[in-house]
Amino acid sequence: MLDSEETNNSTREIESSRRGPIYRARRVLIVGCGETGAALATRLSDSGNIIKVLDLDPASFELLPPRRIETTRIVPVVGDGTREGDLRRASAHEVDVMIATTGTSPINILASQIGLHIIRVPKVLCLIEEEPIMEIYRSLGIHVISRLHLTVSTLFEETMS
């Protein structure tokens, strides 16, 4: 009879699900420390992730919370997100996720492709301002998020609900 075995197995499953999923801090590189990049860095570090932020302009780091920089939970790096060397200086080769959030879509796309195809970051997210130019980004393996699309979708849903 298999009854007792089945009972044991299902008990084990319930116990492990009670412990909850194991959460691992992610190492994240954010390219572009504008309003979006800085806000994202802050929120991600609130959840215990380790963040590096890359920007050409050191003044942009003023948007980051000073405490987090002091404790090195957020590490600002000055550099150009379209240059492989600078991305590596910002630990791109060691991160779990790279997110391109400069205010310029073509730059985000170039940085993302370097991250994806040359440095081989496991997950690359690319913010673009407008609607994506067709399906090509998905076919090129870049996960593109359109600010315009998100905004319009949210407003649409709110309007229609």
Next chain:
Amino acid sequence: MYVVILGAGRIGVRLARWMLDSGSEVTLIELNRRRLEIVKQSLGEVAIQGDGCSSLVLGEAGLSRADIFVATTGADDVNLLTCQVAKHHYGVEKTISIVYLPEHEDLFKMLGVDMTINITNLAIECLETGMADLFAEEV
């Protein structure tokens, strides 16, 4: 042959003139209205105003029937993006691009740009060749 050129700067305009002289059909895409005016005066109605990264503008330029697309803007990111769209969405057979940062050239080729003109390396090669004589004379 139908050629679409992105950028009516020094390179784009000279290229357009050469293509027109050799009997090809050309459309230039240019963002800056002042440059556009200059082009109109020297080459006629061969340019349209707009951002080459916009699908609307690329469609307006008739990219779907172009044989060649040449990206001549001063920005590698724009040049690469527009070549990718030209090739992968519009099916343009030949994409050509100016590349400014030598380290980007391999990426351009990897991502399907057919011909890359490495402006920086070209300039350096010319300088080295031109200046080699000067140094030789010093000895």
